[in-house]
Every structure is written in structure tokens, then in C-alpha cells.
Amino acid sequence: MTVIKQVADFVGRWFAVLVLAGALVGLALPSQAAQITPHVSLLLGVIMFGMGLSMRPADFRIVARHPGAVLLGVLAQYTIMPLLGWGIAHAFGLPPLLVVGMILVGASPGGTSSNVIVYLARGDVALSVAMTSISTLLAPFITPLLVLALAGSTLDVSAGDMFLSILQVVLLPVVGGLLLRTFAGRLVAGILPVLPLVSVLGIVLVVTGVVGANADAVMTTGLLLGLAVIAHNTLGLALGYLVGLAGRLPETGRRALSVEVGMQNSGLAASLATAHFEPLAALPGALFSVWHNLSGAAVATFWARRPPATEGDREETPAP
Template identity: 80%
Template sequence: MTVIGKVADFVGKWFAILVLAGAIIGLLIPAQTSLIAPHVPLLLAIIMFGMGLTMRPVDFAIVAKHPKAVLLGVVAQYTVMPLLAWGIAHAFGLPPLLVVGMILVGASPGGTASNVIVYLARGDVALSVAMTSISTLLAPFLTPLLVLGLAGSTLPVSASALFASILQVVLLPVIAGLLLRTFAERFVTPLLPLMPLVSVTGIVLVVAGVVGANADAVLTTGLLLALAVIAHNTLGLTVGYLVGYFGRMPESARRAVSVEVGMQNSGLAASLATTHFEPVAALPGALFSVWHNLSGAAVATYWARRAPEEEGTEEAREPERS
């Protein structure tokens, strides 16, 4: 393995700690790290392009074979998390810009690291990949509508501007990566082991930049906001699992839905907040990036030691065999 390959493997295993380190560095040297904040959309576009490189058309085959599992998961993704974000933000009495930031997190698609967490948790990786892919492709349409509906009365929201931003930093880079993988796979395949390095580096920089730009706000409202973010993520993981349980999915699929619902593309939330609102609105996304990677790693460690017990009907078992 090359030196770069070893580094990529290291950051893939320790991404949660590295993201936490990025947040700490943002607090320690805010003047320097805040210079990264204007470049958050570009960093996210690079991350999403890398995500596109890891995707293949066959990843969507599970949608046709097992639509029920995918549909339940994606519907939960775009209902549970936005509503939880709105409810928790108001229950904690957060100021308007942080309410918007929480809703942006809740209305974002699945997190870029969720597939790795599902794999480590011995969950249904095919279902996880399908959910991440579909929720990402739906994001330009659903995210602006959800933010407009839940936050429009809090602050003025331009759904068309959000749509354009998500096209630029999410959908177009993902499609470009997917097409490049499809038509130049021989060139792309050797680069795939480096994708964890690209993704984790990008996420660390995003977190450091957003935290650095809002260091004062972190120190004054950080504890309350951190509690809100922890509640949001924890309830998302829990409700996601219950959706799989009551949907009569096998254990491996429940784990996948739990992680996909609970882990958000918080980098997108931070990017949209930075571009369309004031920098402080990006703070929930930055803190969510730190926490959901830590909680995801903890959940994966817990489930990795427990083999899934496949339960439910024959139809419910099918996603695991795909």
C-alpha cells in the first residue's frame, strides 16, 4: 500500500476524531480558520464529486427490486429529521438563525459517511447506498420546500436560490462523478481508495471553517445548541430504527435505515447557511458534523459486535439478499 493509501485508510478509520479535532482547531485559531468559511460550497462540491465516483448505476437496482424498504427509508429521512429539527429548536428556545440552521440540517439528505457506518454496523449496505443516492438526488427539490415550509415564517427563505445552490454543490458534482465512474471506470478505480481522504479532509475543513467563523457564538450558545444537536441525532437514529421495525424489515435493514435517518449531510446544511443566511446559521451543521460522526462510530462499534438476527416475513428478508 502506498503512503497516500495508508493515510487514506487512517483517516477513514479515525474520521470522527479528526472532525472533532477540526472543531477544536476552529476554536483555538478562529482568525485563521474563519478564512475557510467562504470556500465551504466549493469544499462540499468536491466531497460530493468524490461521492459520485463511488456510485454505480447498479446501486439503484435495489429500488426496483425492493421499493418498500427504500421508500420507507427515504420518506422517513425527509419527514422525521425536518420535523424533529423544528420541534427541538423551538423546544430549546433557540434564536431564529439557529432554528433555520437546525431545519437546514434536518432537511438535508443522508450523510456522506453513512454508508461506511452501516457497513461497520453489519447493516444492509445496498439499502444504505440506495437511500443515500436517492435522497441526494431528491435534495434539490425537497430541501428548499421543507426549509420554506418550516422556516419561512422565521426568516425569509428563497426556495429557488436554495434549489440553485443544491444543484451546483450537490446534484451536478454527484452526477459528474457517477458519469465519470461509468464511462472511465479503468481510470477511476485506482482512485477509489483515496476517497476517504478526500471526504474526511473536506469535512474537517468545513467544520474548522464554520466553527472558526462562529467561535464567539460557540462559546456563548454552544452548550445549549450542542444538546439540541445531540437530541436531534439521537432521536433520528431511534425513530429510524423503529421505522424499520414497524415496517417489518430484517435487523440489517433496520440498522441501515436508522443510520441513514440519523446521519445528515450536515456539510450541505452548513454550505446553504453560509451562502443564504448569516454565518451563525451554519453552526448547527458544523456541530452536527462533529457529533453524528462520533455517535455513528459508537453505534457501529456496538452493532459490529452483534450479528443481525433476521426476522419478519419472507418479503422483509429480501433486501438483505440483494
């Protein structure tokens, strides 16, 4: 177990580099990597189950104590990013399937690695965890409606089928993991150190498979789409911080909102695109997964060297 934990710690530290390496493998060995795509939903389900195992009922206490801050964050998450995805995709003149892929990224809940980034950035970890948890639990209901509203005129969107997909690969695994952690805490405690390894490997495989299935598209539209993804993530980080500033949150809360709004569950976006559209629609999710982990690491490094004005606010953000 010690060796496995050391490996898990290593992949956790080098998450962004490993995701980038997975994308490069997908480009170098496209036919082999493409064979992963039928298993994307299963991989995401495993990742979400691991996320549920890492959660506790105590993580939701901030919702009861400071509902205003959590509500502000979740509203920002489900308005800023979907609208940015739609607007940027059209501004860059992307084809319909990539437009849908950008909207799917924006309409997905918070990213699975955002809590770690917030912690490293000296942000409000409790608020970050609450936002990720609440947005994930709301995803089956909100994500299909947002995609239908923003992409329904571009491609045929079945909100009902998408709801069932998110229910199966996100909500049920997360709730199952949470219940197992709650009622079999001692059993789960032994495997908690290994969860980062499972999550990282799962996301790397998803990125590898999606990039491999779209290797030709990456070579032809990759630069333009890459710029669109960078703009999406960068504006999300900036606007998330500004929403926290406008909501009069302390610096730790602003950092949490910035990361939570800017980092999305791009694995879910890729999975939904693969299941309900064509593989090309999954490409924005794969590229976003590569980029937001690189930018998240950079943001964490920047803020880690700049302590918030009031360290006491770090774990608890008052309502706006």
C-alpha cells in the first residue's frame, strides 16, 4: 500500500503533465487510443464514485451556514460558463459539433480537481467543496436544460436521454460513494490515499481516447479550438473572481469562485458528447481537460505566493 500511495502522490503532483502526455499519446497512436472511447462513460462513473468516496456529510454544512455564498457560486458556475461557451464558439466560427462541445463544457458542473487547486491557492476550501458537490448533484437537471436551450437550434438535443446519462454516470456513483463513506468509513479510509491515482488515470484515459478518435480534427482545427478553449477557461477564471468581488466575499472566497467557475468537469462533457453526438463534439472537453489543469496549476502557484489578507477566512466564507 505504501508503494501505491507514493505512486498516487506522484500522479497527483504531476496531474497536468500526465493529462498532456495522454493527449500526445492519442495523437501519436490514434487508432489504438480511439478504442478507449466506448468506455468513456464507465471511466467517468469510476471517477465520480471516487469523488463520492472523498465526500462527507460535513462537507455540506457550509450550505446551511452560508447559503448565500454557495448560491452565488453555483449560479455563477451555471450562467457564466455556458454563455461563454456558446458565445466564444460562435465568435470563433466553430462548426456545429464543436459549438455543442463548447456548450457541454460550459454546462457541466465543477471540475473534480478544483478543490485541490483551491487548497493550493489558499482559497476557501469549504466553499469550493460545497460548490463542486452542489453543482454535481444539480447537473442531471440543469446541464440537459442548458444544452437544450443553447444548442437545441444547432443540433438535435434529447434532454431526457442526457438526464439519464448524467444520472447513471455522475449522480448515482457520487451518491453511492458518499453513502459508502458514511456507513463504512473504516473500510473506505484505507483506500482514500489511492483515489487520486484512480481519478488521474481515468481522466488521462478519457483524454487519450477522445484525442485519438479526433486526431485528424486536432491537426486541422486544433489551433483554433485550442484558442477558444483557452479563452473559455481564462474568462471563466477572471469573471468568477469578479463575481466574488461584486458579492463582497473575502479574498479566499473570491479565489474559490474563480477556480470553481473556470474549471469544469470536462470528462463529463466528453462523455455526454460521445454518448449523444459524434466523437468530434467530445474534442472541446478533452482539450479543456488538458488546458484547465495546466492553467489551474499556474493559478495555484501564483496565489500560493500571495497570502490572503485574512488567513482566518480561509476555511469559512460569510454569505454575501
